[in-house]
Amino acid sequence: MGKLFKDKLGFGTAPLGNMFRNIPEEEVMATLNTAWEQGIRYFDTAPFYGAGLAETRLGRMLANHHRDEYVLSTKIGRVISDELEDPITRDLGEKGGLFEFGNKNKMIVDYSADGTLRSIEQSLKRLNTDRLDIVYIHDIAQDFYGDEWLIHFETARKGAFKALTKLKEEGVIKGWGLGVNRVEPIEITLELGEAKPDISLLAGRYTLLDHEKALQRLMPNALKEGMEVVVGGPYSSGILAGGNHFEYQKASPEIIAKVEKIKSLTNRYGISIKAAALQFSLANPAVAAAIPGASKPDRIVEDKAALNEKIPTEFWEEMRKEHLVAEDAPLA
Known part of the structure; x- marks a missing residue:
């Protein structure tokens, strides 16, 4: 799977679903075009990002380029309905309100085999493409569903896992895995051994600010099982890149204090904190891209x-x- 990526740096399109703010269309297109001009050829998106808004925007940019020139991943787990509702009150678990400036379409949680295929069909239309390279099963974790997350995991195990495995075997997609903000769902999937994810996206759990659990438990198992890892959110929602968010919320005083300690060292050595954060995430041999x-x-x-x-x-x-x-963390 690593051969899919020409470069270890990809582009995550969550912000382009109007995360936290209403982003003008011209700013979105300028950002995407700059990513292309900078040589980025791996783009990740999801229906969840603004109820299809990020996918549609990404599709408009990618339409200007030959399909064989880039790697594209999206996610399943939510089917977008024509029914409209207020994004501010839309039930999206603990992360509700992230995309209050996104589309108003209702999103229906569905990890079944049928829901997986319907979600992919919808994504292909929004992305204006005929194929996907990687499909991630999105957010089957406690941070979105609380104690009921295992119910959704079981639905995905019986539905999405099998549907995506079949698509991989048929050559429709090149790989599949999980796209989550917690290590536990990926660990359980590997331990079950029923399905063989090729690659999984782990967001926010292998960063300078939070990496112990993934380092000790997930990364060794990923290497053992031949599953590559894509690190999402290497800047921890922005706090490691000059922002003030951590875990999609305003950073706590404790996190801010830790970041200041890191900044004092980056300043002393004349390097950017962004470089330290990004290169740390990429240094682990299990990581294929960030x-x-x-x-x-x-x-x-x-x-x-x-x-x-x-x-x-x-x-x-x-x-x-x-x-x-961490003492035993691989370093750049």
Whole structure:
């Protein structure tokens, strides 16, 4: 699967679903075009991002390029209805309100085999393409569904897992896996051994601010089972890139204090905190790519520069000494 990615830097389109703000169309297109100009050829999206808005916007940009030039992934788990509702009150679990400026379409949770195929069919139309490379099963985790997440997981195990495995075997898609913000669903999938995910997207759980659990448990199993990992949210919702969000909410004083400690070291060594965050996430041998999100063109340029920035070994040694990274974490 790693051969799919020409570069370890991809682009996550969640912000383009109008996450947190109403983003003008021209700004969206400028951001996507800049990503292409910067050589990014892996684009990840999902119906959840603005109830189809991010997919539609991405599809408009990709229509200008030959399908064989890029790798495309989207997600299943939510089927978009023609019925409308208020996005502010739309029931989206703990992450409700993320896309209050997105489309008003109602989203129906559905991890069944039929729902999987319907979601893919809808995504293909919004993306204006004839095929997907990777399909992730989206958000079957406690952060979205509370204690009922295992019910959705079981539905996906009996439905989406089998449907996507069949599509892979038929050559319709090149790979599938989970797209989640928690390590547990991926771990359980690997432990069950009933299905063989090729690649999974883990958002926010392998970053400078949160990596212990994934490092100790998930990454070794992923390597053992031959499942590659794409790191989503390497900047922890923006707090590691100059923003003030962590875990999609305003960062706590404790998180802000930890970020300030990291910044003091990056400043001392004359490097950007973005470079430290991005290169840390990519250093683990199980990680095939990282997909920061962005809604402004200059952020894309910063990401590309962060990927190529030279970080002194001494910096990482001091990060270990200050207990800002795990003792056994692979470092860039």
